[in-house]
Amino acid sequence: MTLPEMKYPLSRDQLLQLYYYMKLTRELDEQLVRLFRQNKVVGGLYSSIGQEASAVGTAYALEPKDWIAPMIRNVGGLLVKGYRPRDILMQYMARSGSPTGGKDGTSHFGDLKERHVVSPISMLGDLVPVMTGVAMGGRYLGQKVVTMTWIGDGGTSTGAFHEGMNLAASQRAPFVCVVENNQWAYSTPVARQVRLRDLADRARAYGVPGYAVDGNDVVAVYQTTKTAVEQARRGEGPVLVESKTMRMRGHAQHDPAAYVPPAMFEYWKARDPIARYEAWLTEHAVWNKKVKAELDSRIERELKEETAVAEASPLPQPEVAEQGVYCDGCHVIQAQWERPVDEVQPPQASVEAVWTVADFGGSNGQPQAPARAAAAAAGEPPSSASRKFGTDHGKPGGSATLARSKARAKPVPAARRRAPSGRPKGRR
Amino acid sequence: MAEVTMVEAIRAALDEEMQRDPTVVLIGEDIGVYGGAFKATEGLLAKYGWERVIDTPISETGILGAAVGMSYQGLRPVAEMQFIDFIACGFNQMVNFVAKSHYRWGGPVPIVVRGPCGGGVHGGPFHSQNPEMWFVHTPGLKVVYPSTPYDAKGLLKSAIRDNNPVLSLEHKFLYRRVKEELPAEDFTVPLGKLAVRRPGRDLTIATYGATTLASLDAAGELAKEGIEVEVLDLRTLAPLDRQGILESVRKTSKLLVVHEDVRTGGLAGEIAATVNEQAFEDLDGPVLRVTAIDTPVPFSPPLEERFLPQVAGIVRAARELARY
Structure with missing residues (x-):
């Protein structure tokens, strides 16, 4: 085995694992198509074919404690996180044994306690602020976790994506957003949605790093995502990764994708992520035909078993429909503290409720505080103490404090400034 | 003992719950340095710090989404809508993410979303609404709407301790118009009881x-x-x-x-x-x-x-x- 130099080296076992997850994703996809044709899939079927490297390579860059929220074509990410094919099969077949017990389908499931997976919703973009919040919560608890979600090229046009990225940036949240540019938002090509060549450039709008990577090269996807994840984990804030790939099927099973130029399919077929990786593994002598055959037959055997388990699961009992609207003590809600709770409780009365605006008006009055307190005074999260608001854009010449004491000296009664007797101040 | 207004009762509820439970955090627009548009969170930043009193950009979808995410970490965020009318900007988070999370996949969302509602103060079409039915109509949410300082405090405490998402509508006309003496000791008002x-x-x-x-x-x-x-x-x-x-x-x-x-x-x-x-x-x-x-x-x-x-x-x- 002679490998090219990698920033984040991968062992032989890891390289084979990447293959295993990608191939399993592909075979699971094909299996679902067979079940769909047997009328065993309830509702739509959404294919990941062509995007396996993108889903697997990104999720593989995370540690087990990290969090993901999958989108519809991130089955590979769910497998990396420890879900089994039966879970996905039963979701699509609406069986009682599925992770949601038949309440929802597709990749719409999660697990807060063990696997750290947040269920998506169908409305694109909303996961971006949600995973920002998971990241903020993890940081508050001292966990040093990174959160990740994926969004398609189409989803980056939503307001929720923009609001979430901006919030993540302003909070320096340890969050990685993978933009899976699969060239098509249902039937609309990227060029009809966005006036950008590289969706990674969207990152500039939020003042965060943006990387573009060949999404059909699993090693490159892993390396780039790992770079982003480690940056986020170090407290440098969110990172956006554009993974350039191709949706090789229609939006869902019903859609023949006749709007895709045949030459485009041909171009991407020649860059199939699994065929490419197979060649790469052979070229670098990571495996031989025997190893490949063993892995492939293991996948075939597992899928057969998993399908049998899934098909044996009955449809849910009708009364289940009435259950679970509210959590009535069925879940224990407990935060996993990994920092001393006494850092936040009892409350620390040392915080100045004053904005410190870096580089504003000279250095007089700037408190000489330890890094953490200074960062806190600037409204910064603790893990990014070395960075200050506005240092890139402000005038040189130190910092000053916009004292709130003046406002305090002449307090205007809130009741007069605002409702009820006064007219509430409109914001927009 | 002195009488307190409804907004003071709300502030006291937040303060006492944050004191009691370090998983309670606040998130919203201008709630930290400024203390909230109606001063419901005044003084809490100085007491609890930036990690627990989080000022955000103008982004209701961001605030609500981040509150959900923090709750998945076992925290109990209380999100403020500066005026409840603006919850419409985060409507999808409320009705599709928050409300359905537990039912769909067993992801409880112990958040409180609170904000001033109601008319009578000449706030006009976008600062006076009563949006309760948008949410009463959505299974999975709890909605409270107090009329006294005692209930405002007791219901908010119950809402924070509840494992479900609770929307707390606070009538801004009542914020400083109703006053009453409150017990010194901890008390709650049960959800779902008139x-x-x-x-x-x-x-x-x-x-x-x-x-x-x-x-x-x-x-x-x-x-x-x-x-x-x-x-x-x-x-x-x-x-x-x-x-x-x-x-x-x-x-x-x-x-x-x-x-x-x-x-x-x-x-x-x-x-x-x-x-x-x-x-x-x-x-x-x-x-x-x-x-x-x-x-x-x-x-x-x-x-x-x-x-x-x-x-x-x-x-x-x-x-x-x-x-x-």
Whole structure:
């Protein structure tokens, strides 16, 4: 085995694992198509074919404690996180044994306690602020976790994506957003949605790093995502990764994708992520035909078993429909503290409720505080103490404090400034 | 002991819950340095620091989404909408993410979303609304709407401790207009239980929020005419205390529902249907409604007065009902 130099080296076992997850994703996809044709899939079927490297390579860059929220074509990410094919099969077949017990389908499931997976919703973009919040919560608890979600090229046009990225940036949240540019938002090509060549450039709008990577090269996807994840984990804030790939099927099973130029399919077929990786593994002598055959037959055997388990699961009992609207003590809600709770409780009365605006008006009055307190005074999260608001854009010449004491000296009664007797101040 | 206003009671609830439980964090626009547009969070940043009192960009979707995400980490975030009207900007988070999370996949969302609602302060169409029915209609959410400082504090504490998402609507007209002495010790008000504000035998008024005060005023006037009105303050709109309403109706045989929300699709319709289905034989007259009119909330004082339910209108409707 002679490998090219990698920033984040991968062992032989890891390289084979990447293959295993990608191939399993592909075979699971094909299996679902067979079940769909047997009328065993309830509702739509959404294919990941062509995007396996993108889903697997990104999720593989995370540690087990990290969090993901999958989108519809991130089955590979769910497998990396420890879900089994039966879970996905039963979701699509609406069986009682599925992770949601038949309440929802597709990749719409999660697990807060063990696997750290947040269920998506169908409305694109909303996961971006949600995973920002998971990241903020993890940081508050001292966990040093990174959160990740994926969004398609189409989803980056939503307001929720923009609001979430901006919030993540302003909070320096340890969050990685993978933009899976699969060239098509249902039937609309990227060029009809966005006036950008590289969706990674969207990152500039939020003042965060943006990387573009060949999404059909699993090693490159892993390396780039790992770079982003480690940056986020170090407290440098969110990172956006554009993974350039191709949706090789229609939006869902019903859609023949006749709007895709045949030459485009041909171009991407020649860059199939699994065929490419197979060649790469052979070229670098990571495996031989025997190893490949063993892995492939293991996948075939597992899928057969998993399908049998899934098909044996009955449809849910009708009364289940009435259950679970509210959590009535069925879940224990407990935060996993990994920092001393006494850092936040009892409350620390040392915080100045004053904005410190870096580089504003000279250095007089700037408190000489330890890094953490200074960062806190600037409204910064603790893990990014070395960075200050506005240092890139402000005038040189130190910092000053916009004292709130003046406002305090002449307090205007809130009741007069605002409702009820006064007219509430409109914001927009 | 000194009397406190509703907004002071809310601030005290937040303070005491943050003191009690380090997983309680606040998130919203201008809630930190500024202390909130209505000063509901004043002083809490200085006491609890930037990690627990989080000022955000103008982004309701961001605030609500981040609150959900933090709750998945086992925290109990309280998100402020500067005016509750702006919850519309985060509507998808509320109705599709928050409300359905536990039902769909067992992801509990122990968050509270609170904010000032209601009219009477000439806030115009975008600073005066009562959006409760958008959320009462969405399974998975709890909705509370207090009318007293005691309930504002007790319901907010219950909401924070509840494992479900709770929308707390705080009527801005009441923020500084109602005062009462509160117990020094910790107390909560249970979700899903109405309060009988005034007992009576002739007629029931079911109401909530600011119209509770108007209904009590009306009941005072009606008492002079010998009509004894029972006033129910619903306090929690979802889940609704249907049993409490039915018990009162079975006693008085007459029901008037009063709310500040608009008429069509308002809670009164749901209450009337429930009583119709479950207490029809106890009724001596039709279930009547006094509500706002079916328009946006107009700005100019005479227009807003025409829009809002008034004491005189409640008295008129109650007299009419009492004649049956």
